[in-house]
Amino acid sequence: NLYHEKHREQIHFSPSSGWMNDPNGMVYYEGEYHLFYQHYPKDNKWGPMHWGHAVSKDMIHWNNLPIALYPDSLGYIFSGSAVIDWKNTSGFAKNNRPAMVAIFTYHNAAEEKKGKKDYQSQGIAYSNDKGRTWTKFKANPVIKNPGISDFRDPKMSWDNIHNQWILALAVQDHTEFWTSKNLKNWEHASDFGKEWGAHGGVWECPDFFPLKVDGTKETKWILLKSINPGAINGGSGTQYFVGDFDGKNFILDEKFKPFVRNNEAVWLDYGRDNYAGVTWSDIPAKDGRRLFIGWMSNWQYAQNVPTAEWRSTSTLPRELVLKSTEAGYRLFTNPVKETALLKEKGDVHKLLTLQEQTLEGALDLTPKPGFTPTLSELNLSFELPEASQNTKFRVELSNDKGESYSVGYDAAANHFFSDRTQSGDLSFSDRFAAKVHPAPRTSRNKTIEMRLFFDVASSELFADKGETVITDIFFPTTDFTHLKLIAEGGKVILKKGSVQQLKSIWK
Numbered sequence: 001n002l003y004h005e006k007h008r009e010q011i012h013f014s015p016s017s018g019w020m021n022d023p024n025g026m027v028y029y030e031g032e033y034h035l036f037y038q039h040y041p042k043d044n045k046w047g048p049m050h051w052g053h054a055v056s057k058d059m060i061h062w063n064n065l066p067i068a069l070y071p072d073s074l075g076y077i078f079s080g081s082a083v084i085d086w087k088n089t090s091g092f093a094k095n096n097r098p099a100m101v102a103i104f105t106y107h108n109a110a111e112e113k114k115g116k117k118d119y120q121s122q123g124i125a126y127s128n129d130k131g132r133t134w135t136k137f138k139a140n141p142v143i144k145n146p147g148i149s150d151f152r153d154p155k156m157s158w159d160n161i162h163n164q165w166i167l168a169l170a171v172q173d174h175t176e177f178w179t180s181k182n183l184k185n186w187e188h189a190s191d192f193g194k195e196w197g198a199h200g201g202v203w204e205c206p207d208f209f210p211l212k213v214d215g216t217k218e219t220k221w222i223l224l225k226s227i228n229p230g231a232i233n234g235g236s237g238t239q240y241f242v243g244d245f246d247g248k249n250f251i252l253d254e255k256f257k258p259f260v261r262n263n264e265a266v267w268l269d270y271g272r273d274n275y276a277g278v279t280w281s282d283i284p285a286k287d288g289r290r291l292f293i294g295w296m297s298n299w300q301y302a303q304n305v306p307t308a309e310w311r312s313t314s315t316l317p318r319e320l321v322l323k324s325t326e327a328g329y330r331l332f333t334n335p336v337k338e339t340a341l342l343k344e345k346g347d348v349h350k351l352l353t354l355q356e357q358t359l360e361g362a363l364d365l366t367p368k369p370g371f372t373p374t375l376s377e378l379n380l381s382f383e384l385p386e387a388s389q390n391t392k393f394r395v396e397l398s399n400d401k402g403e404s405y406s407v408g409y410d411a412a413a414n415h416f417f418s419d420r421t422q423s424g425d426l427s428f429s430d431r432f433a434a435k436v437h438p439a440p441r442t443s444r445n446k447t448i449e450m451r452l453f454f455d456v457a458s459s460e461l462f463a464d465k466g467e468t469v470i471t472d473i474f475f476p477t478t479d480f481t482h483l484k485l486i487a488e489g490g491k492v493i494l495k496k497g498s499v500q501q502l503k504s505i506w507k
């Protein structure tokens, strides 16, 4: 019963079997979104890394393909990226068709065991058949290790502003920028980050790209930077920086600086399960979106979560939009519009529309037998009456065993929160559900908006049109079958609400 095992996510990508961590090499080419990923096929725990591979026409429905890259004498294949070399700068094109070129980290475990420091280097490989088969470059590595133990996760892209390939590399506590003309010879251009952002752990998996400020002609550069441990709610997480790029140096935006001083950081997601996420390369200009996917887990417990045949899932694909807010530039994250393909159609019971009403206590939303709350999308807008400044409003999933998961908004604290402390199987790690995960609300709109996607084992909250995001996973011992809206400590005015049944992508 592949893809229907206990805890198997129904609207998210996961490998058919074996272990998965970071998404890698995401690139769009000839109608296909490629997703490669850190993969160990022989076990459901991390091991010698391969690049697993799947493709999709819509980022929602996935086809598994054979493993793309296997470890070799230079090492395991760690995280990295891929591009289409449209101008054939590398000379890898064939029959007038551009090559797909991947760059990844070679991790030499044998050298590491010997106590050496230079066991991570960068190698490239190319494909002339839409990523189906790969040839490793014979002169690998293309970036040698200078004697630094954390030297990995190259994310490259074509910089059409400065006409060059650029690459961001994770190096211990900072990011190095490298440039190239041909993808084979790389020059170290600059460093960023030692004195900015969170530093509770090692910096990993950077992404670096220009992005238009929504509604303007202005462009800024974004650096995504995963960190493990040291994230806002514990363990692994992703922070980001906004600034400018002169072709060599990343210059932090002045208004952004106060938010990333003294170990402070700006987080892409306040949940604990969105790590190592990066964006797709080569999205056609006429589309123009900046599309992101993350690994929906956390190194604190990823290898112990209670799934058997496979371990780990990806987040929903998301679009990143840069907005100018009162606090300065901020990334807003929303699920891609293709998530509309998930909607179950044709049955009036599948969509529940709620009229404006004042809530106090619980409203049971489990509408009809046959409705599956853990395969649903909720859109809720609500306001707090003047006298209800202590209201806690939450959406609760629960089962008949008394296990539950809640995600909501706490008016007194002015934060959204995710609570999996009673969510079922917590035994696999004492750090999984030790506390509720808060996410400060930054929007000042009177109307509070929550868009939620529930799957069998995860919740993704996009609040205030993507201004605040919380992604968390959970493992009830039997599926959650009840859905409730609950207002505690005061009232809430539900302005609008809908509950949409979604359908599995694994038929």
Ligand code: FRU
Binding pocket: 021, 022, 038, 049, 078, 079, 105, 152, 153, 204, 205, 276
């Ligand atoms: C991040 C990471 C990367 C590394 C990969 C190894 O989760 O640690 O830095 O390349 O996983 O699988």
